[in-house]
Amino acid sequence: DPKIIQKPKYLVAVTGSEKILICEQYLGHNAMYWYRQSAKKPLEFMFSYSYQKLMDNQTASSRFQPQSSKKNHLDLQITALKPDDSATYFCASSQEGKETLYFGSGTRLTVL
Amino acid sequence: QQKVQQSPESLIVPEGGMASLNCTSSDRNVDYFWWYRQHSGKSPKMLMSIFSNGEKEEGRFTVHLNKASLHTSLHIRDSQPSDSALYLCAAVRGSALGRLHFGAGTQLIVIP
Numbered sequence: 001d002p003k004i005i006q007k008p009k010y011l012v013a014v015t016g017s018e019k020i021l022i023c024e025q026y027l028g029h030n031a032m033y034w035y036r037q038s039a040k041k042p043l044e045f046m047f048s049y050s051y052q053k054l055m056d057n058q059t060a061s062s063r064f065q066p067q068s069s070k071k072n073h074l075d076l077q078i079t080a081l082k083p084d085d086s087a088t089y090f091c092a093s094s095q096e097g098k099e100t101l102y103f104g105s106g107t108r109l110t111v112l
Numbered sequence: 113q114q115k116v117q118q119s120p121e122s123l124i125v126p127e128g129g130m131a132s133l134n135c136t137s138s139d140r141n142v143d144y145f146w147w148y149r150q151h152s153g154k155s156p157k158m159l160m161s162i163f164s165n166g167e168k169e170e171g172r173f174t175v176h177l178n179k180a181s182l183h184t185s186l187h188i189r190d191s192q193p194s195d196s197a198l199y200l201c202a203a204v205r206g207s208a209l210g211r212l213h214f215g216a217g218t219q220l221i222v223i224p
Binding site for chain 1: 154155158208
């Protein structure tokens with residue numbers, strides 16, 4: 001029974017389009033994150049949110065915009081998609097003050 | 113930019129053997145280290161954490177940390193085929209909780 005739900009599991013997009021990756025967590029955590037993992041790079045931090053506020057942003061491009069409509073939601077909007085954006089995007093959460101991160105199952109994005 | 117280096121890139125051990133994995137951070141301000149395990153096509157799952165110098169054992173898994181050299185190692189004794197996975201080392205500063213810096217990982221293969 002997954003406690004961090006990511007949708008969709010697989011996503012194929014064309015260059016220049018826009019997609020939204022969905023993440024909901026049911027662990028009762030107040031901190032949520034986005035990480036990205038590709039064949040070219042190790043698992044890398046993108047954003048962190050605490051109590052629905054942006055805490056840290058490692059993504060240089062404004063094409064990546066996290067959106068938090070509820071405490072347990074953190075979606076990721078990606079605009080003007082490029083083939084280099086192809087990766088698996090993992091949502092994660094933790095209880096603030098305790099640093100173990102729990103990861104969702106990921107959304108595998110392929111940009112053609 | 114902080115870098116986390118892991119070695120070896122890949123490791124093959126026989127079932128029942130000992131696997132030893134290494135990890136070093138280039139950031140002198142690192143406070144905590146984690147080891148995550150990622151089976152093929154799955155999300156990373158926290159295996160062990162270590163915050164202070166010394167050794168920590170949990171079942172077949174032992175983690176060592178030398179904070180002076182920013183080096184941690186993971187040892188798996190009596191390795192099982194189900195241990196075959198990508199092992200990721202992560203480091204974080206106490207001032208940037210949740211922003212884990214991951215290494216590229218060690219791919220462990222345990223041969224029956």
